[in-house]
Amino acid sequence: QVTLKESSPVLVKPTETLTLTCTVSGFSLSNPTRGVSWIRQPPGKALEWLAHIFSNDEKSYATPLKTRLTVSKDTSKSQVVLTMTNMDPVDTATYYCVGGFEREGHPIGLDSWGQGTLVTVSS
């Protein structure tokens, strides 16, 4: 059974850097058919895709946030890490780690969602 679990809820101050860890079980991060996305959802608002790390370790980021985001993976620890710099109150949201299967270099279905973790940005 595939599960993904984000690190605990966090309160960060404006301008600080956020680090979130996703621990994966049920599949290996070296699996050539699986990648991981990060997606967030501000309270009462729509889903926003942030970043994807492909099975071949390539990364892709949301255009408005690409200068602030870094995603990486540690296959030996089965962990994917997202960092976001210069946090602002508008970044307050639930952040989801999501596993998806890939075909021909594209994610074709984000089928395994973590429970989400609330990130609050406030001074």
Added chain:
Amino acid sequence: DIQMTQSPSSLSASVGDRVTITCRASLSITSYLGWYQQKPGKAPKLLIYAASVLQTGVPSRFSGGGSGTDFTLTISSLQPEDFATYYCHQTYSTPYTFGQGTKLQIK
């Protein structure tokens, strides 16, 4: 970036109704489209991938169609547990983008 536009933004329907939600991409995304269902306080759930392939375990009353720029999600006979918010998501071209969501409410 590819923009995804869903319609309607909200929809009221009754149990047993047939409903269709549409999603339009600003450029062709071939069939790299997924549909997700989200209930309040819960993580989204994958319903359909590759535009028309039903995810394992999803009831057959859900179906997806379309290719290129125009897509549909149809629920053939609404059940009480289907009242939720639905999102489309393109994974053809990065950055991958979601539609704004369609909230399906009980009439």
